[in-house]
Amino acid sequence: xxxxxxxxxxxxxxxxxxxxxxxxAGCGACxxxxxxxxxxxxxxxxxxxxxxxQEAGNPIEIIETTLTRQxxxxxxxxxxxxxxxxxxxxxxxxxxxVQLMAQTFYDKxxxxxxxxxxxGFPEEHGVFTERCAACGNCVLHLTGGICPIARCSKSLxxxxxxxxxxxxxxxxxxxxxxxxxxxxxLKALGKLENxxxxxxxxxxxxxxxxxPRKIVREDLRI
Amino acid sequence: MVSKNPxxxxxxxxxxxxxxxEHAVSLGLDLPDGLKVVALPCGGKAETGYLMKALDEGAxxxxxxxxxEGNCKxxxxxxxxxxxxNYLRERLEKIGLSPEKIVFCPVAPASGQRFxxxxxxxVDTLLGA
Numbered sequence: 068x069x070x071x072x073x074x075x076x077x078x079x080x081x082x083x084x085x086x087x088x089x090x091x092a093g094c095g096a097c098x099x100x101x102x103x104x105x106x107x108x109x110x111x112x113x114x115x116x117x118x119x120x121q122e123a124g125n126p127i128e129i130i131e132t133t134l135t136r137q138x139x140x141x142x143x144x145x146x147x148x149x150x151x152x153x154x155x156x157x158x159x160x161x162x163x164x165v166q167l168m169a170q171t172f173y174d175k176x177x178x179x180x181x182x183x184x185x186x187g188f189p190e191e192h193g194v195f196t197e198r199c200a201a202c203g204n205c206v207l208h209l210t211g212g213i214c215p216i217a218r219c220s221k222s223l224x225x226x227x228x229x230x231x232x233x234x235x236x237x238x239x240x241x242x243x244x245x246x247x248x249x250x251x252x253l254k255a256l257g258k259l260e261n262x263x264x265x266x267x268x269x270x271x272x273x274x275x276x277x278x279p280r281k282i283v284r285e286d287l288r289i
Numbered sequence: 290m291v292s293k294n295p296x297x298x299x300x301x302x303x304x305x306x307x308x309x310x311e312h313a314v315s316l317g318l319d320l321p322d323g324l325k326v327v328a329l330p331c332g333g334k335a336e337t338g339y340l341m342k343a344l345d346e347g348a349x350x351x352x353x354x355x356x357x358e359g360n361c362k363x364x365x366x367x368x369x370x371x372x373x374x375n376y377l378r379e380r381l382e383k384i385g386l387s388p389e390k391i392v393f394c395p396v397a398p399a400s401g402q403r404f405x406x407x408x409x410x411x412v413d414t415l416l417g418a
Binding site: 075076077080107110111113114115117118119122 | 336337338341342344345380383384385386
């Protein structure tokens with residue numbers, strides 16, 4: 068899922084400075100699970116903004132809502148009536164949600180309340196780690212189900228590098244060496260011979276290097 | 290601006306904070322007029338949303354009364370409450386408010402005296418005494 072974290076409150080207050088009435092919109096999908104932009108976070112952030120603006124002698128009215136999902140046009144209807152009555156929307160969805168808000172409610176500013184961070188999962192309660200770089204050309208079948216693109220600091224396809232020490236990456240003792248994990252996993256699977264194969268240079272055109280990406284499924288189009 | 294009779298919302302664990310409050314009342318100890326007590330089944334139910342909402346709706350301060358470490362009936366509710374309080378204290382500081390507007394107060398059930406003292410200390414802090 069998409070992992071995000073709230074922007075510094077100073078930045079949010081600066082964005083909202085010109086406004087007296089806004090919609091604060093959470094999202095019921097990924098950012099609810101990572102507890103950055105769900106219904107609870109909408110409540111806490113709305114209160115914090117109101118208290119800050121009240122203290123500054125410049126009160127703001129905030130309408131609170133949490134859409135089922137902000138990443139699909141169908142769910143934008145949930146905010147339609149609420150948007151009529153506000154000057155702007157502060158979206159605490161991922162960047163996709165903010166952009167869909169901006170596109171749907173074209174005449175009103177849409178501000179991001181979160182920094183969209185990465186694709187990952189909760190390793191334990193309150194700890195989120197990256198697992199996928201959305202590179203568009205998956206190699207997990209070659210690497211024991213451990214992604215060298217997202218989890219190796221150098222995104223090496225044929226690792227490890229000389230910076231691997233005692234199973235840790237040279238960038239930090241808290242970061243596992245992805246290639247050590249790959250070795251351990253392939254060993255457990257009895258597939259260490261995979262390591263003897265050189266993975267050829269990757270075609271990065273399927274990643275960001277090819278520009279904004281698009282998938283068209285003619286079988287699904289109406 | 291805090292009035293002479295500040296509004297304080299006390300979120301009280303039913304295992305410690307509430308008995309301590311009731312003990313303070315039964316002893317006839319002075320409690321400020323602006324004190325509003327909210328019973329919670331456990332300190333762990335003191336969610337960040339409730340605490341911030343109280344400030345948002347006009348409370349001058351929020352206090353969370355929960356069990357001492359190691360005494361929580363639900364094992365970690367008090368620890369979670371303290372972490373949430375600390376999280377909100379940081380958020381208050383970032384908007385230029387005193388972190389003392391949200392405090393965590395561990396208490397034992399039969400500590401009415403301590404309950405009253407902690408509330409009075411919070412009043413004094415708010416009034417800058």
